[in-house]
Amino acid sequence: MPNKQPQSFSSMERAELLRHVQMHQFAMRDLALYLDTHPTDNYALTEFLAHKKAYAQCCAAFTERFGALTMQQICQEDGWAAWSNTPWPWEKEAN
């Protein structure tokens, strides 16, 4: 599991950092479905929480450099445009 930590998120390109965000987001989603039908599986819960933590880290690193991924990350310094005028996910350039 993802205990190897941030091979320095600060040096990654946007697309590469986004892959990390998507990878941990996906792992959480997939484990969530498994936990819905195996709620007492503590190993799966541990995995889920490890991805949750890793997700928070790369998500914060992404937001800081490339703009908010969720409304909760919008802040005064970056302004509204960091949410509304960064690439939307369906654009080829956003991926």
Next chain:
Amino acid sequence: MFSYEKALQYPVKIARPNAKLAKMIMSQLGGPDGELGASLRYLSQRYTMPMRQLQGLLTDIGTEELSHMEMISAIVYQLTKGLSPEQLEAQGFADYFVDHTTGIYPVAASGVPFSAETFQSLGDTIADLHEDLAAEQKARTTYDNILRLADDPDVKDVIRFLRAREIVHYQRFGEGLRMVQDELGKRLPNPQNPYAINPSFDGFPKRERPRK
């Protein structure tokens, strides 16, 4: 409530536009076994499910289907972007172009617009979960059919991801069905008749049947 995350669940980055392929892929947006219908099916069925765990399962899968709907829309958007009217016509897209230009509209490959008649929320636990199992298999087949016809590696990579998710969802729904059946087996006065009640409407009998 739902809140938006500004990233696709799996990246969509298509190098070559191809309107002919877009028309086929579109079926998984607005077609009879597409992602929009899947999402509406699960997010509608969840309210009357008799166990909180099942309500959670339908919520989580229904939510993932929304992100698949977004991925399919992104594929269609990228496949039709930057083509001239002549190119669109040559690639068999003229009829869609007349009705929707290159706007994203939920319609089946056969041209029929999305309809809620493609799914059911029956309010019966066993029937609804069986519909969900069948829906995942039908979507898996549709993706298999698309993979037989598609020749673009960028598109096929995304379709393979979505196809795999159908199989995972099928697995989870099967486990959900088993959870209900186990509960019925413990609580029904006569376990020989699992259809004596509809737990979505009647609830489960409060007490477990005494073991002999």
